[in-house]
Amino acid sequence: MLSYFVMNKIQELVDKASVDSRTSYDEYIRLFSIAFDKEFKRYYPLHEVQRYARTYGYVTKSERNKQGKH
Template sequence: MYSRSLIHQIETLSEQASIEAGTSYETYLQLFSESFDKCVKRKTRDAFRLAFEYGYVPKKER
């Protein structure tokens, strides 16, 4: 089970990336992934699992 604060943080990053990307899904993926890398301090297994559900792409695959 994911913590509420983790869910809220990732949802907020996702919403912000979606707004900034407009209609471009590729831009959304890039913005969300970069924001996740920069803003999420404790990158636990759960954090990555949840981020992958929102489209996170690891640095080595970008």
């Protein structure tokens, strides 16, 4: 189970991405996913944090790269 601190930090990233993206959902996903990757790049176990972040629209870097190549 994730700590309150980790869940709160993810919520802060969500809020910031939401404000910064204005009304663009795609931009929100991009901003949130990039900020998440920077913040949690050394967190272990990463898969648990990613699973929680996906509820807010997180997309992994490899998935973002695949989407951009179409």
